[in-house]
Amino acid sequence: MSADGLMLAFSKNEVCIPIKLPCRQAKALLNVWEPGCSRCSTTSVVALSRSPRCFSRATSSMNYSRLGAQCSSKSFSEMAPVVQGAVIVIMGVSGSGKTTIGNLLAEAANCAFLDADDFHPDSNKEKMRKGIPLSEEDRMPWLQVLCNALKNRITDGEITVLACSALRKNYREILRSSDPSYVTEKQGSRVKFVLLNVPVEVLADRLNKRLTNGEHFMPPSLLQSQLQLLEIDASEGILQVDATLNPAIIVETVRDSLVQRNIES
Numbered sequence: 001m002s003a004d005g006l007m008l009a010f011s012k013n014e015v016c017i018p019i020k021l022p023c024r025q026a027k028a029l030l031n032v033w034e035p036g037c038s039r040c041s042t043t044s045v046v047a048l049s050r051s052p053r054c055f056s057r058a059t060s061s062m063n064y065s066r067l068g069a070q071c072s073s074k075s076f077s078e079m080a081p082v083v084q085g086a087v088i089v090i091m092g093v094s095g096s097g098k099t100t101i102g103n104l105l106a107e108a109a110n111c112a113f114l115d116a117d118d119f120h121p122d123s124n125k126e127k128m129r130k131g132i133p134l135s136e137e138d139r140m141p142w143l144q145v146l147c148n149a150l151k152n153r154i155t156d157g158e159i160t161v162l163a164c165s166a167l168r169k170n171y172r173e174i175l176r177s178s179d180p181s182y183v184t185e186k187q188g189s190r191v192k193f194v195l196l197n198v199p200v201e202v203l204a205d206r207l208n209k210r211l212t213n214g215e216h217f218m219p220p221s222l223l224q225s226q227l228q229l230l231e232i233d234a235s236e237g238i239l240q241v242d243a244t245l246n247p248a249i250i251v252e253t254v255r256d257s258l259v260q261r262n263i264e265s
């Protein structure tokens with residue numbers, strides 16, 4: 001594909017017809033697809049480009065999200081020809097919104113959602129419930145179980161959204177190593193991280209409300225230890241988003257950024 005070309009795949013009854021078009025023509029073509037148009041209910045439109053610049057130019061100047069709502073046009077799974085076996089880890093401290101955003105992202109992208117909390121042994125949850133931070137020894141077996149689960153999904157070519165605190169770089173390295181082709185941190189892994197940034201006062205407020213509503217085992221008293229542990233190494237190039245925004249906007253931002261970063265590479 002040429003660097004300036006957009007590939008459009010029109011999928012109907014499971015039949016894909018990939019075509020290449022210059023940006024301007026692609027935009028013009030996609031613009032005639034109005035929301036509610038009867039063709040949208042039976043046909044999906046996928047715009048893919050190996051050039052992120054080209055993709056963002058085309059998508060930003062047409063009402064792509066409106067089109068997407070009708071045609072589920074930007075789902076990762078519809079990009080299956082180029083995106084196979086990938087994991088998007090929504091990371092951050094407790095209360096940053098990992099479960100909320102991870103669920104919505106997976107739904108929007110039509111792929112599976114896993115919550116790392118569901119992989120903790122009861123002993124870990126009991127410890128946290130009592131207000132005791134987990135130790136390195138508590139976390140290692142848990143991360144290893146997660147790593148194995150992700151490895152199976154990557155090998156099967158599945159796309160997964162995982163909500164996981166992944167606070168330290170060495171924890172993330174364990175998750176990255178679930179990509180069988182990942183050797184060193186110098187190379188890309190099919191496991192990508194998105195950090196949800198939320199100010200401490202907002203986090204405390206969210207955790208207090210969540211506890212009062214009896215929705216979660218994690219006490220607000222553990223927030224400080226979580227923040228102390230959070231380690232972000234600029235060299236990892238982790239995508240960071242303002243997670244105080246409306247969840248729908250966060251999800252849209254994450255999807256757009258991942259597409260622009262070419263999550264398949």
Ligand SMILES: Nc1ncnc2c1ncn2[C@@H]1O[C@H](COP(=O)(O)OP(=O)(O)O)[C@@H](O)[C@H]1O
Nearest residue numbers: 094095096097098099100206210243245246247
């Ligand atoms: N973007 C957001 N705006 C407002 N409230 C949010 C947002 N994201 C999450 N919440 C709320 O904050 C609380 C913590 O969110 P949750 O998804 O459970 O975080 P985590 O999984 O990181 O602990 C929940 O009550 C949730 O409804």
Ligand SMILES: O=C(O)[C@H](O)[C@@H](O)[C@H](O)[C@H](O)COP(=O)(O)O
Nearest residue numbers: 093094095099117134139165218
């Ligand atoms: O490594 C850890 O200390 C835990 O994984 C922790 O980071 C996580 O935050 C808790 O499991 C609470 O779950 P939530 O993050 O969903 O509140």
